């Protein structure tokens with residue numbers, strides 16, 4: 248099997264474990280667990296009432312595509328579970344998101360609020376800027392504008408392990424699509440080390456620490472080199488170039504998250520430019536081909552649209568999500584219409600993560616014994 252595909256299928260990301268915690272018909276939620284750092288990322292906040300409190304409490308960053316109810320209603324469940332955690336959760340999404348969240352949470356009485364309650368910091372993405380708002384729990388989640396920062400590229404978040412990029416597509420309202428890239432981790436190639444006669448020692452840990460702190464350029468590095476059986480110190484001046492010579496070749500993986508976008512020329516250009524070269528595409532497929540008019544009317548994608556996106560983006564894996572409830576009894580029809588190109592593999596979710604309630608005729612009847620009393 249192709250190594251990259253195997254990596255995606257076995258979730259062999261360096262840090263990230265993509266976990267789709269909603270089924271085909273459930274309101275979308277993608278959880279990205281960030282190992283071993285424990286700060287988990289959530290993409291959309293649909294159906295998540297089945298998630299354990301310990302999982303919800305470890306979510307630090309949330310990316311919302313748009314504030315339609317099926318993508319945002321889970322925020323009340325999330326808030327209920329993390330309310331007394333003394334932390335600030337970051338939310339990214341289109342303009343207007345902070346007002347939506349403020350109104351959503353204003354639906355409750357907060358007269359018992361405490362100083363240690365959680366807060367939300369909302370980052371509203373606009374074409375060329377990001378506006379930042381704070382909704383502090385101790386102040387009953389009343390919204391305050393903090394500041395506005397300029398945006399020069401698609402990247403809205405970058406830390407040592409990953410970066411997240413975005414583009415605003417048209418869904419009759421702005422809907423954000425996201426790209427998550429793992430960043431290369433520190434790694435030295437043992438063969439390259441041997442060919443340069445480098446000896447193991449404390450200098451490797453120092454080298455690693457400087458890489459992690461983004462401080463490779465901050466001065467020379469003392470390394471150990473084998474010489475006549477006894478390691479000797481040598482000073483390396485150009486440490487970034489030294490790392491380039493020694494580094495282990497890696498192919499960090501990337502994920503694209505696309506939901507609730509119209510199949511317009513402008514949207515397709517934005518999707519193509521943000522998501523080129525991704526490994527795993529997680530994408531809505533709301534309608535079957537015969538219902539293309541419904542897809543166009545509501546600015547959603549149908550199966551033939553996703554087929555075209557797969558052909559253009561050529562990811563190793565595609566996971567369709569967010570089927571219309573029209574197909575509750577017929578999910579397979581949507582999936583059968585999907586035709587991934589060569590080298591692209593379809594990952595199929597169950598219809599629902601949490602079982603639907605039983606209908607009366609599905610409840611097994613107890614065995615009824617003959618009533619002897621009236622014999």
Ligand SMILES: [Zn+2]
Nearest residue numbers: 313315418507
């Ligand atoms: Zn929508």
